[in-house]
Amino acid sequence: MSTSELIQNIIYSHDTITSEAVQFRVAEICQSSCELSSYNRRDFYKITLWLGGSSQLNYAKRAINIDKPALIFTNPLVPYSWDCDHAHSVGYFCLFTDEFLQPGNRMESLEESTLFKPGGDPVYFLDEMQIQYIRGIFNRMLQEFDSEYTYRYELLRNHLNLIIHEAIKMQPAIAYFTPQNAASRIAKLFLSLLEKQFPVDSPRYMLALKKAGDYADKLSVHVNHLNAAVREITGRSTTTHINDRILAEAKSLLTHTDWSVAEIARSLGFDYASYFNNFFKKHTGLTPMALRKTL
Numbered sequence: 001m002s003t004s005e006l007i008q009n010i011i012y013s014h015d016t017i018t019s020e021a022v023q024f025r026v027a028e029i030c031q032s033s034c035e036l037s038s039y040n041r042r043d044f045y046k047i048t049l050w051l052g053g054s055s056q057l058n059y060a061k062r063a064i065n066i067d068k069p070a071l072i073f074t075n076p077l078v079p080y081s082w083d084c085d086h087a088h089s090v091g092y093f094c095l096f097t098d099e100f101l102q103p104g105n106r107m108e109s110l111e112e113s114t115l116f117k118p119g120g121d122p123v124y125f126l127d128e129m130q131i132q133y134i135r136g137i138f139n140r141m142l143q144e145f146d147s148e149y150t151y152r153y154e155l156l157r158n159h160l161n162l163i164i165h166e167a168i169k170m171q172p173a174i175a176y177f178t179p180q181n182a183a184s185r186i187a188k189l190f191l192s193l194l195e196k197q198f199p200v201d202s203p204r205y206m207l208a209l210k211k212a213g214d215y216a217d218k219l220s221v222h223v224n225h226l227n228a229a230v231r232e233i234t235g236r237s238t239t240t241h242i243n244d245r246i247l248a249e250a251k252s253l254l255t256h257t258d259w260s261v262a263e264i265a266r267s268l269g270f271d272y273a274s275y276f277n278n279f280f281k282k283h284t285g286l287t288p289m290a291l292r293k294t295l
Contacts, residue, residue, distance in 0.1 A: 020153040023100035026141045044095045048072040051091040055084030071124040075116040092138040187233035207269035212238040
């Protein structure tokens with residue numbers, strides 16, 4: 001499993017740690033310890049104000065050339081990567097969780113919003129007036145983030161909403177193209193999304209993506225396109241990858257937890273323990289309890 005890029009690992013330290021202090025961060029790109037080109041799991045939403053440097057954003061099955069100022073929205077559901085010259089990259093970014101933005105907020109869940117949904121448009125090119133306005137908001141967020149004002153996170157939340165609403169008013173004007181290694185990228189995105197669901201660390205957890213169609217929906221591709229890309233690159237079907245990963249997690253939970261078979265079944269997306277028993281026995285020749293007894 002690739003190393004997760006968790007928001008808690010990259011926030012600035014504060015004398016007083018609150019729940020909001022681990023849900024938000026703002027910084028200039030040149031000051032950031034975050035690797036722009038990393039392509040791994042993330043647990044936060046990100047807004048980037050890109051002001052200088054040529055780059056390419058690889059997002060889902062699309063690639064976008066960014067050669068002028070832009071506002072860019074990325075999310076935890078779709079892995080992405082940047083190809084850019086880090087030494088000449090200029091701009092700002094902020095990271096935040098859904099929980100940070102939602103308290104008292106009338107907006108829909110970020111996962112379903114037009115800016116962050118997997119099939120949406122992540123890049124908004126800016127004119128000079130928009131650049132000045134949004135840069136001003138980022139500068140105010142930087143000042144508030146480092147201040148000792150008791151209610152600074154309320155101000156930061158308000159500034160964040162201003163950026164979001166400004167973007168909602170815009171129409172993205174972006175040029176998409178299909179990378180030459182489109183099949184490889186789609187397969188990599190699928191495998192990353194698959195791995196993102198694991199490990200299962202609570203019996204209350206329920207697997208969100210259970211079949212090939214679920215992954216295709218998240219990646220905004222037809223399921224046949226996904227299946228063809230995964231088989232071309234890996235030599236195995238999408239369903240085989242999903243089943244093998246669920247089976248590996250099931251064995252781990254049976255070995256290392258005291259959860260009941262029903263709890264394990266539910267956490268892995270099976271509506272009934274009997275379905276899980278049949279699935280497990282079909283692939284291993286043993287029932288879950290029989291395997292547990294051999295340990």
